[in-house]
Amino acid sequence: MAQKAYILRMYPGGVDRLNDALEENQLMLGWSKAAGLIDQSLEWTEFREIVRRIYDPDAQNMRWAGNAAGHLWRFIREMGEGDLVVVPYGSEFYVAKVTGDAEHRKDKVEEDMAFRRPVEWLNDKKPIPRKHAKAALLSRMKAQGSCTGATDLVEQVEECLRIAKEGGKPSFEEDLRKKLTEKTLEEMRTGRMEDYGFERLVANVLRTSGASQPAIVSRSNDEGVDIYATFLVAGVFQQVVGVQVKHYKPDPPIGGKVVQQLINGIESGQEPVTLGMVITSGTFDDEAEEEAEKYRINNGIPIELVDGELLAKLIVENGLENLNLDTFHADL
Structure with a gap:
């Protein structure tokens, strides 16, 4: 099996349990x-x-129960021995390999740490800086929810492990890609680009990522x-993405107001949006992430935050x- x-x-009950997980060689999930x-x-x-x-x-x-059950189903039913699990933690992440079946620990119900999976923590239990992750893996680590599939990114996870094994070199x-990324970020924030130019840049990035005819x-x-x-999607299904664009500097970070x-815009009904995105040259605060998560749970439409x-x-x-950058103009 692949x-x-x-x-x-890994925040069961809203509490950081990483140290427990590392010490006990376990993954943990809530809803105990x-x-x-x-x-x-x-x-x-x-x-x-x-x-x-x-x-x-x-x-x-x-809707809420289905969303929560989906995360639990992946953890309890879909994960299997040998699978890789990425655990984001601030500006870093840990990687574990599953070594056994899911279990429910009655003695951990009160701490909301009952659902468990035994693992081997890779990279000697040391974190890997997020800067080593490619865009797709970095984006998936920003995904909302407790347990998200990332099987299409196995090679990228293994690449990060290889870089870490080689001492981060x-x-x-x-x-070269890292240096180009840093320079691109600097130019977006401080270079000669006004708001309309940034919108055209984002439209082009969406196009090169697979979008057909992104319209400003x-x-x-x-x-x-x-x-x-x-x-x-899958050559058959259309997904309409609605994007809010903000040409901001990193400070102050974007909050919940922009997500709202x-x-x-999504609820105006101008287009049948199935996915929302806020794309910025700046950063996001916790309020923005909370607002996006709340809307996804209550309305079934995910909102991705791209910093x-x-x-x-x-x-x-x-x-x-x-x-x-000259291809796309206001056309709606």
């Missing part, structure tokens, strides 16, 4: 009162219903979405020669 990979945010989930005979609907009954009994729909190509919204029609872009502006560092990585990795 090796899989996952991103795990739902002990019945460990039953391998449960079908998805039964699994989800346990989560709803225990944690969201008065809900008018299954990247290859010539990787070192004219300022007169801007209700919170600056760019609409369509991606074809995007939400207003300047990630945007610069995307530009460099997609190829500067593929960008044409």
